[in-house]
Amino acid sequence: MKLSTLCAAAGISFDGPDANVTGFAIDHRKVAPGTVFGAFRGARFNGEDFIAAAIEAGAVAVVAVPEATVNGALHFADAEPRRLFAQLAAPFFTPVPETLVAVTGTNGKTSTVELTRQLWRMAGHRAASIGTLGITTSDESVSTGLTTPDIATFLANLTGLAREGVTHVAYEASSHGLSQYRIEGPRVAAGAFTNLSRDHLDYHATMEDYFAAKMRLFDEVVSDGGAAVIWADDTWSGKAIAHARSRGLKLFTVGEKGEGIKLLGRTPGGLGQKLEIEHAGKTRTIDLPLIGAYQAANALVAAGLLLATGGDADATFDAMKRLVTVRGRLERAAISSVGAPIYVDYAHTPDALEAAIAALRPHVAGRLIVVFGAGGDRDRGKRPEMGRMASEGADIAIITDDNPRGEDPAAIRTMVLDGMTAMAAEGWAREVGDRREAIGAAIAEAGEGDIVLIAGKGHEQGQIIGSGDNVRVLPFDDVTVAREMAGTLGGK
């Protein structure tokens, strides 16, 4: 495709010379003749240092800040080069699925995009979800490493899906993805906001900055005339609604305070829950086969996304009773030899841990035993807060390693324990660094009527130890380990 054609499609002024574009890359090692190279200042590297090498490898144009030095290729200059790069790349990647929706929030993005995909599928659409679990269609799931890898991969994936006949895609818009312009370009029919709570304050300076990064979804990413589906019961919901309103998006609120879907009541049952809701003046009862208030919230936001993009209400609400568990989200991994259920959940923020514990609490006759830790090279301030949530909500806590990455795992455990000193002093919280041993200890501890919650790693298939050149990923799957331990260890 010609550079001039791309510029015209993206509304970018172009004063030649023209060139044939063969692809887009933000890593100079992926540049081939005809590539447009995005040279960005990052956390670890300055992409501008690789401009010469990219041109040497055949880059025909470079998107970078105006001050960057570009010799031997066209320089597309902008103070926000990542945004310009996304605008230029979008028209290159065609076709794209006709209905795209994006979900942001601290917790619940993966769950919501996956539940949206399931609902679309039950409505007869060829649908996919993109996010932490990778790219999921009804046929397969392919891991991508990051929730939202990079803009060129994102757009290429959309085109690949469209070529396979996928018409509906729900994708996760992480705050990193939004602030780095990794997930935009094509028309986005609707955006959803689930909630906001503490996470990633290593990357964003304040909660306000973190929220502002997420609000780019409504301010800029959702297309003109698109819809905003907002969980209405969060402390940040009012502000999210204000962003959607000032952008002129079609507002669809969900929750107890919701007007699009109003949650009137929720009754936990054995393996699911009954929801009473009101939509368009009609009250309905939904038997949702997922437990926990948080899963009800995500499933209702998913339903909201269908309705806000033209889905049929009767069919959508009826399909909710056939939703299946999202991998690693309150997934029942095993039942111990004494009959204690063992759940795996991806709670890795204080709010998520509180939500996962609250989800299980109505099902606990005896004690709730939680095994968790916190990831290294991530927001440190959330660690004692996670400890506090566990000490307030669980009866027994075993603090173990998550993904230590480049940090000392014992120091991370200490920071978690800092938030639970009283519980530790009473002997109800203890440290078992090795995650397999910790899971074994929790299962051995569990008696009849108890429930074990293994939190933090959900679907993850490895434990990340070390960083940089010394990084190792040891195969590790909480569900598999739970099953092994449940089979080999008896309870007291």
Ligand SMILES: CC(=O)N[C@H]1[C@@H](OP(=O)(O)OP(=O)(O)OC[C@H]2O[C@@H](n3ccc(=O)[nH]c3=O)[C@H](O)[C@@H]2O)O[C@H](CO)[C@@H](O)[C@@H]1O[C@H](C)C(=O)N[C@@H](C)C(=O)N[C@H](CCC(=O)O)C(=O)O
């Ligand atoms: C903090 C963060 O988001 N970092 C991501 C970001 O890095 P960066 O822009 O800071 O890039 P950098 O590594 O400093 O390099 C700068 C530029 O030079 C380029 N480069 C670099 C080296 C080289 O030899 N040649 C070259 O061209 C790079 O491609 C990049 O464009 O862009 C890189 C390329 O896409 C990502 O690999 C990297 O993800 C790192 C590995 C990461 O851990 N990210 C996590 C925190 C993340 O993004 N997570 C969110 C989910 C969070 C959540 O919702 O909870 C996600 O969306 O996955």
Ligand SMILES: Nc1ncnc2c1ncn2[C@@H]1O[C@H](COP(=O)(O)OP(=O)(O)OP(=O)(O)O)[C@@H](O)[C@H]1O
């Ligand atoms: N609506 C919600 N409210 C509170 N907690 C939630 C909600 N949805 C999910 N959680 C908690 O967050 C965990 C992660 O959920 P999920 O993977 O859907 O979120 P995410 O936003 O995609 O996370 P990530 O930022 O890691 O991509 C769940 O396992 C659960 O503990």
Ligand SMILES: N[C@H](CCC[C@H](N)C(=O)O)C(=O)O
């Ligand atoms: N998307 C999140 C995932 C965290 C998962 C947890 N297991 C950890 O390693 O901290 C992040 O990159 O911060």
Ligand SMILES: [Mg+2]
């Ligand atoms: Mg996710």
